[in-house]
Amino acid sequence: MRERFNRVLEDVINQHQELNERIDGFFHKDLLEKLNRISSYVGGLPQRRKLSSRRDDPDWFQGINERIQTKEEALRARAQSRMRNYLRDARNQTRGDPAALQVHARLLNAFGALQDMLRRDDYQGHLFDRKELESLCDEEGTFACQGRFDLEECSYGEGHVINPYDNRESLLLFQNWNLDHGIERSRTVVPGLVAAIVKGGRRNVNMEYFYALLFTTENLRLVHTVCHEKGHHRRGLDPDEIYL
């Protein structure tokens, strides 16, 4: 029964992620409905957040790489993999871009610099690690939705709270929470970086600025899917920050 439920949960989440970028129609609403029902079911499951090691809570670690022995490490790896994906997507996005081709070598350097900064900051793993001071959760591992990018806060209260340290299902649901870029990554930041290099001449591009926009909480908010605005955010780069 539980296995079946988890498969359904996985299905719904996958479908939802696929649809995320594309539509808002009827289908999507139906999926959100399912997601809501799943969330309330998961909310009622046993909370094993006090446990951390694979030995103490083996169920939580099902399907997770054997090398990972604590929940903190596992969540850390989740944050890091999101960052790796952002970098990979940014690189891929510039591949077909004719403007990027003209400045190919300088763009490669820029991506190299971003990667170095990510290494310096351990790929922002602290964001999901409850042992870290700079984590987005509290010391028990509870994350609260930070609200739509253009609002002060989330108005859904307890409805938009999750603790992926509790059980496997919560961890699964947590995948569906987004790190939303206030200044949009693919619409604004990446094209902005290419443009900065193209128009830069002898000026040095402020890579720390672009790094902050792509990978740090200066521009990222953790949001429940309902608080993730998929339309244009219409926020531009700060022209004073682009060059050193």
Ligand SMILES: [Zn+2]
């Ligand atoms: Zn919310």
Ligand SMILES: [Zn+2]
């Ligand atoms: Zn967004």
